[in-house]
């Protein structure tokens with residue numbers, strides 16, 4: 400017997416299913432990573448089973464590739480399709496200006512590559528992801544070259560963060576790109592995400608940050624009343 404879904408999972412599923420309805424015949428689709436994106440993948444697989452034909456889907460992680468491929472979604476890559484019609488993904492935090500923190504699942508680099516290759520980036524989430532300021536609830540993930548973990552941690556701590564190397568069973572978590580993630584907690588929140596992103600990118604050995612700024616086209620929030628779309 401399957402356990403009943405929590406309200407939060409139901410809301411994530413609503414957002415994922417609503418986003419799957421945006422996918423049209425012949426599109427190249429980018430698929431995000433995480434629990435909300437997994438509902439999108441399931442809903443897209445169902446639409447394909449019912450007859451929708453897409454050119455192909457590009458996955459933002461090995462986990463999403465496996466899930467989508469197992470559900471018979473036709474998969475492709477950025478070499479065959481360097482431009483995506485739509486990229487749909489979850490987020491960890493969403494501020495009022497539609498700026499995001501992403502990367503709690505460790506997939507931020509590929510996610511940002513797909514978001515930047517997409518004509519339209521749609522974020523799907525439950526209401527808990529909305530924040531007034533980024534950085535209050537989640538640490539900011541920063542993907543780095545492993546060799547440089549100590550000097551990079553030092554430089555990020557000088558920007559006011561408490562820095563931790565993400566661990567998995569007491570060893571560093573390794574991303575799909577064979578890098579490490581530094582989880583950076585800013586105790587006062589992130590007052591200027593644009594400036595912080597530039598400062599982090601200036602540090603040699605930083606590969607990418609989990610700040611997604613000026614990238615989002617639309618947000619779909621699933622909640623108790625159904626879904627809300629911003630901007631409409």
Ligand SMILES: O=C[C@H](O)[C@H](O)[C@H](O)COP(=O)(O)O
Nearest residue numbers: 433434435489502504505506
């Ligand atoms: O690396 C992970 C991604 O950025 C996810 O999209 C993000 O963590 C949201 O995941 P979830 O939908 O599971 O909350």
